[in-house]
Amino acid sequence: MNVLLRQAHPTDAGRTGDILHGFTRDNDWMPNLHSGAETIAFCGTMIARGWVTVAESDGQVAGFLARDGALIHSLYMSRGLRGQGIGARLLAQAKAQSDRLELFAFQANPGAARFYLREGFVEAARSDGRGNDENLPDIKFVWSREARET
Template identity: 65%
Template sequence: MNAILRPARSTDAGTTGAILHGFARENDWMPELHSEAETIAFCGRMIDLGWVTVAEVQGLVAGFLALDGEEVQSLYLTAPARGQGIGKQLLDLAKTQRPNLKLYAFQANHRACRFYERNGFVEVARSDGSENDENLPDIEYVWTRKEEVDG
């Protein structure tokens, strides 16, 4: 499925916040630390900072990626959008914008870990979760653009 990627607008905060909050609610291993209103406000701040790109399908936001420098802060999709290539589209766009990327994925999020590994990210560290708000063990991944060799 091909999505239209565009910079997020302030009016996307509600939808992106609902997507992010919905992820916490649908995964029993993920603690629900914030209300939906707090999550919407958080997404609004990321949008105001210019970090967020949304993916639209048939005029509706189906997912988003937040990129702060070289760090992918968030990559979330609605349940129907998963497995449709939209996450890859968002990630591929980020790869065109930076020569290196890094991100953290929760160890319990097996689907995300497989996705990042399939898309060229390499595990560089694991933690016990004491450094993240959720207190969940995570994995740090990095991606580096391969230099093309003339010849």
């Protein structure tokens, strides 16, 4: 599979929003707090801020990573393209551009936890969910270049 990583364009908001909203629809433990249109608008805001890198396969957005400095806000793939190394490629690019990264994953998503641990992140903290919009318990993961080099 040929995958191109590129900075998101404003016209990518619809597809990235569909991917993000699709994750909510695909997981019954995830509360549906926003409409599809609101999710697209949110992705448009992240794109306008310059946070979003998309992975494009066969001319279509297959997934995306949204990062503000060291904080990864979102890393999502299209349902049919999960588990094919695209998320790892997006993370590798973010690692190449930063000495430290951090993110939160929901405890109800053990696949994400396994993925981040496999990609060199370490668990730094757990919460009961009071600090996130979804009110779901989460895990803070941290990656640092320094920790990987020692």
